[in-house]
Amino acid sequence: xxxxxxxxxxxxxxxxxxxxxxxxxxxxxxxxxxxxxxxxxxxxxxxxxxxxxxxxxxxxxxxxxxxxxxxxxxxxxxxxxxxxxxxxxxxxxxxxxxxxxxxxxxxxxxxxxxxxxxxxxxxxxxxxxxxxxxxxxxxxxxxxxxxxxxxxxxxxxxxxxxxxxxxxxxxxxxxxxxxxxxxxxx
Ligand SMILES: [Zn+2]
Numbered sequence: 001x002x003x004x005x006x007x008x009x010x011x012x013x014x015x016x017x018x019x020x021x022x023x024x025x026x027x028x029x030x031x032x033x034x035x036x037x038x039x040x041x042x043x044x045x046x047x048x049x050x051x052x053x054x055x056x057x058x059x060x061x062x063x064x065x066x067x068x069x070x071x072x073x074x075x076x077x078x079x080x081x082x083x084x085x086x087x088x089x090x091x092x093x094x095x096x097x098x099x100x101x102x103x104x105x106x107x108x109x110x111x112x113x114x115x116x117x118x119x120x121x122x123x124x125x126x127x128x129x130x131x132x133x134x135x136x137x138x139x140x141x142x143x144x145x146x147x148x149x150x151x152x153x154x155x156x157x158x159x160x161x162x163x164x165x166x167x168x169x170x171x172x173x174x175x176x177x178x179x180x181x182x183x184x185x186x
Contacts, residue, residue, distance in 0.1 A: 009077040013040055013054045016073035022066045026050045028058035031126075032119060034152045037079045043072035051130065059126045061144055062134045104160070107181040121182055122151040132170065132178065139171035147180070156182055 022041030030037050037058055042050035051060040054073075104121040106114040114124035129144045147168065150156050159166035160182055170178040 011075050011077065013050075013073045013075050016046075016054065018043060018046055018072040020045070020072045022070040022072055022074060023047065023064070024050070025063045025066050025070075026055060026060050027063060028055035028060045029148075031057070031059055031123060032152065034148060035078075037077070039076040039078075041066055041070040041072060041074045046072050047134070051134070059123070059130070061130055062137070063141070064137050103185045105183050105185055107179075107183070109179050115185065118151070118157055118182075122156075125151070125180060128178070128180075129170065136171065136174065136176075139174040143168075143170040160184055 020043035023044045024042045024047040026040040026042055026047070027036055028038040028040065029035065038055060040050050040054050042054070046054075047062055050072075051062050054075075103115050104118050105112060106121045106124050108128065113128070114121055116124075125147060129140060129147055132140045133144055147170070150166070150168070156166045164183060166182040168180050170180065
């Protein structure tokens with residue numbers, strides 16, 4: 001990724017016409033990278049839409065703490081102004097390992113949840129964690145970051161390669177822990 005030398009931009013999500021107080025902070029990341037790209041504030045009614053639509057193809061995590069004075073649709077953009085970040089370029093394809101030959105498999109609480117490249121499995125995990133975060137931010141917030149770091153830092157790939165699987169439990173102290181296991185298809 002290029003260095004983040006451009007100034008942070010404060011603007012609005014295009015097409016959003018809502019002035020309700022921001023109740024949620026949606027943090028969005030480029031898939032495969034740990035750097036925060038965009039923060040969007042959303043009211044209660046728009047939190048889900050903000051996560052799904054306003055962040056485009058970025059990975060989005062919903063946090064329920066906000067900065068005073070922010071209203072729904074306010075955006076803080078840390079990205080380079082151009083080129084467009086939503087479509088991976090040829091360079092990113094190699095970087096993201098999309099040519100991974102052997103598919104990975106994600107099991108959630110013992111059931112197969114997703115199959116594909118490591119990046120596709122990571123995306124499935126991110127989606128799951130985002131859902132859980134929206135329901136129970138206290139129990140899942142730290143785990144969400146740890147899981148993201150495990151994928152981005154190569155831990156998952158190394159564990160699967162060395163031991164045949166990577167295993168973790170999210171929200172282990174809560175009433176509803178979630179067991180994640182990544183393996184490789186035989
Ligand atoms: Zn709103």
